[in-house]
Amino acid sequence: xxxxxxxxxxxxxxxxxxxxxxxxxxxxxxxxxxxxxxxxxxxxxxxxxxxxxxxxxxxxxxxxxxxxxxxxxxxxxxxxxxxxxxxxxxxxxxxxxxxxxxxxxxxxxxxxxxxxxxxxxxxxxxxxxxxxxxxxxxxxxxxxxxxxxxxxxxxxxxxxxxxxxxxxxxxxxxxxxxxxxxxxxxxxxxxxxxxxxxxxxxxxxxxxxxxxxxxxxxxxxxxxxxxxxxxxxxxxxxxxxxxxxxxxxxxxxxxxxxxxxxxxxxxxxxxxxxxxxxxxxxxxxxxxxxxxxxxxxxxxxxxxxxxxxxxxxxxxxxxxxxxxxxxxxxxxxxxxxxxx
Numbered sequence: 001x002x003x004x005x006x007x008x009x010x011x012x013x014x015x016x017x018x019x020x021x022x023x024x025x026x027x028x029x030x031x032x033x034x035x036x037x038x039x040x041x042x043x044x045x046x047x048x049x050x051x052x053x054x055x056x057x058x059x060x061x062x063x064x065x066x067x068x069x070x071x072x073x074x075x076x077x078x079x080x081x082x083x084x085x086x087x088x089x090x091x092x093x094x095x096x097x098x099x100x101x102x103x104x105x106x107x108x109x110x111x112x113x114x115x116x117x118x119x120x121x122x123x124x125x126x127x128x129x130x131x132x133x134x135x136x137x138x139x140x141x142x143x144x145x146x147x148x149x150x151x152x153x154x155x156x157x158x159x160x161x162x163x164x165x166x167x168x169x170x171x172x173x174x175x176x177x178x179x180x181x182x183x184x185x186x187x188x189x190x191x192x193x194x195x196x197x198x199x200x201x202x203x204x205x206x207x208x209x210x211x212x213x214x215x216x217x218x219x220x221x222x223x224x225x226x227x228x229x230x231x232x233x234x235x236x237x238x239x240x241x242x243x244x245x246x247x248x249x250x251x252x253x254x255x256x257x258x259x260x261x262x263x264x265x266x267x268x269x270x271x272x273x274x275x276x277x278x279x280x281x282x283x284x285x286x287x288x289x290x291x292x293x294x295x296x297x298x299x300x301x302x303x304x305x306x307x308x309x310x311x312x313x314x315x316x317x318x319x320x321x322x323x324x325x326x327x328x329x330x331x332x333x334x335x336x337x338x339x340x
Contacts, residue, residue, distance in 0.1 A: 035122035086117030120160030128169030145217020157233030
């Protein structure tokens with residue numbers, strides 16, 4: 001079934017408000033979900049919403065967190081997310097980092113006691129639209145495996161960057177594993193096999209079965225390089241950001257399976273610190289044109305997502321009836337005046 005973007009956004013916003021989420025946060029959350037869904041990647045989007053609704057309904061996640069400053073030093077700030085939705089916590093530190101960058105040229109903000117935030121893309125896109133160069137990193141549950149070991153060694157710790165350009169934003173959104181957990185689940189549901197030598201089962205043996213990979217682990221991109229980048233992400237988020245350390249996660253997970261293991265960090269740089277904004281944007285064009293001149297079919301990061309977004313905003317978003325029915329059940333439960 002095809003749903004128009006504005007109708008879906010209005011539905012998410014209204015449902016969250018009916019559940020007790022404040023108006024400002026409900027607008028932030030619905031915007032993040034729409035931006036994620038317009039990428040049309042099949043995971044880390046509107047299909048994650050029912051899980052969020054369930055956790056809000058049960059009180060596992062705080063509907064209206066009081067995000068408090070833990071420590072600050074110059075243009076660096078660290079916050080306690082008060083067990084809020086990752087979408088709310090990350091949006092908060094994104095805005096704080098932007099304000100710090102406005103005053104100092106650069107802003108670094110991190111948040112602990114947060115939750116899953118979908119993906120870096122929607123935040124990167126928003127920040128680039130506002131004219132900032134942005135780097136985002138999140139920690140995650142241990143998910144990366146290694147051949148010959150039965151243990152997950154570290155989180156896939158997704159990261160991304162974005163920059164404004166003279167046209168659409170450029171942004172990269174990747175995890176440090178060949179397949180994110182969401183991508184593994186998506187491939188399992190669609191009965192797709194994994195690429196060879198990209199995952200191991202729970203015994204540490206190579207597998208192309210996504211279910212076995214979920215029980216074992218997806219392998220890091222670039223082998224030791226991916227592990228090194230995951231460690232960097234852990235240093236910038238959990239270690240520096242005061243979150244639950246990776247060696248503690250299994251202990252908490254066994255007693256509180258829904259506890260928040262996610263910490264996010266944002267670095268914002270004003271592009272016009274060293275030159276005018278126009279000069280910066282023109283230099284970005286020089287970079288991308290140099291690449292295109294060598295291989296015209298090569299995609300610049302974010303290019304496909306930007307094209308898909310424009311098409312779906314015009315045509316509407318195709319949603320599975322199973323998801324629509326689930327969301328409408330939540331609407332009935334919370335006495336929504338309308339449904340999808």
